[in-house]
Amino acid sequence: MAQSMTGFGSALNEDFLVEIRSLNHRFIDISIKMPPSMNEHEIILRNIIKERFKRGRFDVSITFANNKTPVLKINKELAKEIYNAYRELQKEFSIGGEIGIEILTNYKDIIMEEIQEYKTENLLTAFQEALSDIETMRKREGDLLHDEMKKRVKLLMKMNDDVKKIADTEVVKWKDKFTDRLKLIIDERMIDHERIIQEAAIMADKLDISEELNRIENHLKQFLEVMNNDNSIGKKLEFILQEISREVNTIGYKSGDYAISTLVIEMKAEVEKIREQVQNIQ
Template sequence: MAQSMTGFGSAEQGGCRVEIRSLNQRFLDIYIKAPSFLNQHEMTFRNVIRDRFSRGKFDVSISLSGEATAGLKLNKEVAGRIFNALRSVQEEFAIPGQIDINSIANFHDMFMEQDVSYDIEEIRRVFGDAVDNLFAMRDREGQLLVEEISRIVGVLGAMNDEMKARSAQAAPEAAARLKERLMSLVDNQEIDPARLHQEIAVLAGKSDITEEIARFDCHIQQFREVLGSDGIIGRKLDFLVQELNREVNTMSSKSVDYKVSKLAVDMKTEIEKIREQVQNLQ
């Protein structure tokens, strides 16, 4: 099932609360904000997300309260090094005064957070529940995106059918206009009919968009097939959006018919709507 890259999931139990927000992004980026004593478990949390998602920016918040909070513990080894370093500086530069608690209070490195009471397995379970809730929300949002994109693809298919019909009608009209223009340029002088028809055919061929219409139809069919498939489809659809845009741009540049040009502009508007929606799909 296609997934949206935007979503939110949270879970809470035993003083532990986990919130995860995800946004659309080309690659996978994970930012975790948690008490420092959980740093040693950060890779575990990251791997849980990597196992479930392939793209997106993830902002993770792990907060603890009540019994599952962290306290401060003196790192005696670091404190001793700080004290000795201060004493060496004092002796080296003959600095008067006493080295007391005020002298070392601002050296935060000598303190480290220590858990008072927490269960890492419980925190992992809460984290897993938050990931499950995020996954479910991204699934729901993804289904809505697929439905909306499918609707717009249907509109584009109908517009391309209209383009096909108008192009077929416009071709003889354009040929007639070209013939009239050429006749006026030669000022009713004798002209070889075969050469005239040849020139008209060359000019008409330059404005023919039959191939572009056929390729557009093919891309629409591919779009529908990808939308109906499972797994990661965002990048595939992004490529097809570029191809649709390329064909319509060519139709617009080659056509000499006002209605075809206007229809091409309308098609580009619908393609842009799809592009915006596809950016949110994993």
Template sequence: MVRSMTGFGRGEAEGEAGKITVEVKAVNHRFSEVVFRMPRQFSALEDPARKLILSRVTRGRLEVYVVWEPSAEARAAKVDKDLALAYYNALRQLAEEIGSNPEISLDTLARLPEVISVTEGDVTDEQIWAMLEPALDQAMTQLVAMREKEGAALAVDLAERLDRIDSFRTAAAARAPEVVEEYRQRLIRRLEELLPPTNPVDPQRLAQEVALFADRADITEEVQRLGSHIAQFRQALQTDEAVGRKLDFLVQEMGREINTIGSKANDALLAAAVVAAKSELEKIREQVQNLE
């Protein structure tokens, strides 16, 4: 079944280095694009993470958000001694200037900005990947499931609209001979009005003129090609492959055939039907843009 390009997935995993939460958001895009928002320690793992993602999807812009909660073993406290000493000297100088003699404790210094910072300790890429891979895989599983669900709903809507296009094709094929006959009748009436009774309509000349009109208004090829495009579209909706680009191409081709039918037919009824068919086709075009 076809899949949409929008979706969302979330995954979590824990390991020696702590806990990782991954969220993946996918939106429409002409090609495939993966954008990461994750800690700098994960930079070396961006390539395998991208490969994992692209093994599950083929189109769309995917934004990947990774949050890491390091374990106690993966944390390290760092003291900025120079900054602490600078704070200490500045406080003593201030105390002398205002005539105060406060006690400057370690607790006071430790609370000052950036004196003590908590950093991630020595964590290997293997430890990080052991958490990132399952979390990312879980997120992608949820995202693909959402894409498939939305794709199934889109396929139903597209199939219904495609039926209306097919009904137009059938009606156009049935109407074409009637258009030629109506032209013949109009031509006879017009000639009878213009020609005197002593000079009746030449049957052979009339047949030639009608034949020329029928040739110009012949939509047989367009109707057949439109039917072929509709059949290919329906077949593509039943596959599990990424068919968004193919369907977009077929929509363009169907639009070309419908326009040609409208321009060739030279008939008010068919012209109205062409307008309705083009309206349905435009809605199909909009929906196809959402498919992977």
């Protein structure tokens, strides 16, 4: 079943608060913000997301639970080395001035965050729970998109059938119209009906849209089949919509019938509405 790419999930335990947001993206894009002391787990967390999802942008926030304030400490050894280096520079080049605290503040490594104790198991558990939460929301949204797209696809099928019915009479209309115009110019007895039939056959070949209509019907059936798959389907649906749009444009180009042109405009509008919904499907 279709899965949306937008959602939110969170989980809290004794050590961590994990919050994850996902948005639309052509591929999979992951951003993780967490205390620097936990950076060693980033690759593992990224791989977990990639195993469970195929598309979307994921913004992950991991903080210590219960508003634990990180304990900061000064790397005095590093501060001493930096200070002495500046003093030596002053002596060697006879540079005046005072070496103040503002110089040391430019070095971020001087201030370190004391590593807090935590259980890696609690981190992974909270992370998986947050992902399950967001997956539930994405599936729920996906079900709504699935139902809405199914309605629009069935509407497109009906429009396609309506065009078929009109197209069956289009050549006859053209033949009658052409004959009526000839009657205004020459005597009816001088009209070569066999020639008119030949011209009608040539025009019928130019106006024939049966192949396009059949391809649209097949593409729509394929669209419904893909929608019912559990795997990543967004890109496949986008490709099928491109093919449908191409066939609809061809029909609009070939046909000069006002009723068909009106239906073509409506079909284009429906295809665009479906395309907007597909862009949010994994």
